[in-house]
Amino acid sequence: MKNKPINIAVIGCGYWGPNLIRNFRSTPGAKVKVICDMNVERLAQLKSLYPEVQTETEMDKVINDKSIDAVVIATPVRFHHKMAKAALEAGKHTFIEKPMASSSAECEELNAIADRDGLTLMIGHTFLYSSPVRKIKEIVDSGDIGQIQYISSRRLNLGLYQKDINVAWDLAPHDISIILYIMEETPLSVNCRGNCHVTPGIEDVTNMALTFRQNQLATIQNSWLDPRKVREMTIVGTRRMIVYDDVEPLEKIKIYDARVDRPPHYDTFAEFTYSYHYGDIYVPYVKQEEPLKVECKHFVDCISTGARAITDGHHGLQLVRILEASSASLKENGAAIYLEKEHGKQPIIQIKTGSRAGVNGNGNGHKNGNGHPVRKGVRAI
Numbered sequence: 001m002k003n004k005p006i007n008i009a010v011i012g013c014g015y016w017g018p019n020l021i022r023n024f025r026s027t028p029g030a031k032v033k034v035i036c037d038m039n040v041e042r043l044a045q046l047k048s049l050y051p052e053v054q055t056e057t058e059m060d061k062v063i064n065d066k067s068i069d070a071v072v073i074a075t076p077v078r079f080h081h082k083m084a085k086a087a088l089e090a091g092k093h094t095f096i097e098k099p100m101a102s103s104s105a106e107c108e109e110l111n112a113i114a115d116r117d118g119l120t121l122m123i124g125h126t127f128l129y130s131s132p133v134r135k136i137k138e139i140v141d142s143g144d145i146g147q148i149q150y151i152s153s154r155r156l157n158l159g160l161y162q163k164d165i166n167v168a169w170d171l172a173p174h175d176i177s178i179i180l181y182i183m184e185e186t187p188l189s190v191n192c193r194g195n196c197h198v199t200p201g202i203e204d205v206t207n208m209a210l211t212f213r214q215n216q217l218a219t220i221q222n223s224w225l226d227p228r229k230v231r232e233m234t235i236v237g238t239r240r241m242i243v244y245d246d247v248e249p250l251e252k253i254k255i256y257d258a259r260v261d262r263p264p265h266y267d268t269f270a271e272f273t274y275s276y277h278y279g280d281i282y283v284p285y286v287k288q289e290e291p292l293k294v295e296c297k298h299f300v301d302c303i304s305t306g307a308r309a310i311t312d313g314h315h316g317l318q319l320v321r322i323l324e325a326s327s328a329s330l331k332e333n334g335a336a337i338y339l340e341k342e343h344g345k346q347p348i349i350q351i352k353t354g355s356r357a358g359v360n361g362n363g364n365g366h367k368n369g370n371g372h373p374v375r376k377g378v379r380a381i
Contacts, residue, residue: 005031006093006303009062011083012074013037013046015160016097020072023296025050030300036062059083063090070120070303073097078164081106084121088113093120093303098173099165100316104324107317114313120302122309123316125177129298130291132252133178135284136235136242139255140182145237151179151218153233156226166203168192168326171222176319177311178233179210179218186318186339187212190325193334197225208326211336255282 006029010021013035025032036056037043043055056062063071063086071087072095073080081101087094088110100123101107114121127133139145153175162170180186187210194206208220231246241256257280295311302309309315325337 005029006069006300007031007033007067008070008072009034009036009068010072010074011036011059011062013042017074018046019292020074021046021050023292024072027296027300029304033068034062034065063087068092070095076164077102077169081110084110085113088117088119088121091117095122095124095299097124099169099323100313100320104317104321107313107320111313111317120309121313122299122302123311123313124295125173125311126291126295127174127178128181128311129294131286131289132244132246133181135253135286136244137182139242144240145235145242146239147237148216149236149238150216151233151235153219154221154230156221156223156228156230158227159224161198161224166206167222167224168194168203168206168208169323172208172220172323173319175220175233176322180318183212185212187322188340189336189338190322190329191334191336192326192329194330203330251283252286253284255284
């Protein structure tokens with residue numbers, strides 16, 4: 001692998017595929033040999049941009065091409081498992097765009113194949129390769145903001161509507177991956193509520209809450225129905241606060257020297273006064289570099305060296321389990337779904353989320369034999 005370029009095939013040339021093609025073409029040690037899509041007009045357009053790249057409409061021909069070393073999958077989620085399994089079983093290193101698959105069971109099967117055969121399996125959680133997120137992690141780990149109290153994230157825009165997954169499965173993986181990276185732990189439970197306004201059965205607005213140990217909370221708001229594009233995350237610590245605005249062209253990170261202190265004791269109501277601290281706002285320098293470029297290089301480096309990817313299949317599985325829990329919570333009107341054993345709740349290995357990932361269906365809950373609704377309460381997953 002070190003003496004010759006890694007031949008890459010990109011399957012899926014719709015919204016995100018062309019960005020992957022562009023970046024892998026410019027990645028040292030890699031060569032985009034084939035691009036595959038069922039849309040011949042789309043292939044012709046890309047062929048005009050990259051004349052040296054072969055085009056193909058049949059996935060099987062790409063998978064069975066022995067000259068291909070790695071396959072990049074940028075298709076709708078419902079195809080991820082089938083395509084990735086075929087690629088891995090053919091001995092190809094595999095890159096899958098987020099989310100990894102439609103269920104944790106599918107993710108586990110892909111991980112088992114990759115681990116068994118010593119193949120690189122990497123998931124496209126692009127924000128973990130961005131300079132601002134890396135800088136935030138550095139600041140948090142240094143202890144500069146104190147202990148994290150809560151994280152609030154908003155990822156909103158008008159469209160792009162998906163047909164097989166809801167807005168949480170579409171947008172929340174970015175926020176969840178950043179939160180897991182910062183917190184370095186799996187949440188104890190997930191709550192999620194949402195509504196379907198445009199397509200029946202597919203939520204276009206959701207609010208998710210992840211509960212962590214030490215009474216820490218992270219909230220994620222996602223929408224396809226907002227007039228503005230919002231990509232904002234606030235991290236509140238006991239000493240300082242960080243605001244990360246990815247839409248901001250230059251000053252993406254701002255650190256606020258602000259906090260609220262509660263009086264240690266008081267004897268009268270007049271003495272009960274909160275102390276508000278307002279200090280300076282600091283904007284740290286962050287080197288501007290395209291995260292997708294870094295991500296593509298990391299995939300190629302992992303193939304060449306045998307190193308485990310930062311966003312490997314096990315990271316992808318962890319994230320899909322949280323998305324599954326959000327779907328279960330949606331079906332139960334926002335009830336807490338436990339991911340780990342906590343407070344006497346036994347975690348369930350797997351749940352059934354219906355034929356489509358992240359689809360609520362707006363059901364009215366389970367009913368008993370007499371047709372009356374059954375109150376299920378808090379569940380574990």
